Amino acid sequence: MAELIADTDLAPVTVLGHDWGSAVAYGLAMMTPDLVSRLIVVNGVHLAPFQRALAAGGAQSGGLAIHPLPAPRRLEDILAEDDFARLRGMFSTDMDFSWFTPEKRRAYGHEWDRPGRLRGMINWYRASPLRVATPRPAHHRPARLAPRAASRAAAASA
Secondary structure (H helix, E strand, C coil), X not given: XXXXXXXXXXXXXXXXXXXXXXXXXXXXXXXXXXXXXXXEEECCCCHHHHHHHHHCCCHHHHCHHHCCCCCHHHHHHHHXXXXXXXXXXXXXXXXXXXXXXXXXXXXXXXXXXXXXXXXXXXXXXXXXCCCCCCCCCCCCCCCCCCHHHHHHHHHHHC
């Protein structure tokens, strides 16, 4: 995205990120602020609270899209197997999928099967700056010193 914006010689630009694309948009704005004049996020989460929820083992941590992705060709093959069964499964988990009629399934399969389409979808996730921390066990709590004890400890080590 940064190269595309730089090549157009129009920077800074307004960037709109939608859904998982918002992670890409946030990353672009944070890493190359000179290229972004405004950031608009639609139906996306802020990365910091989302990271905290993932690190705590939240429900979001089960999705394929947030885990490290296999090599591009391998992942395309995996998602295309059995008429895109895994890809359909990702979209249908925990949601009403009754709208996905046999006709729509064929239409989606046709689009996903076109050269470069599946790779383009996958590359949006690859471009995300989001890196998932390993969830901590529920019983793990970092030790904290009371304020007075902390200041005594700091003074003793000085």
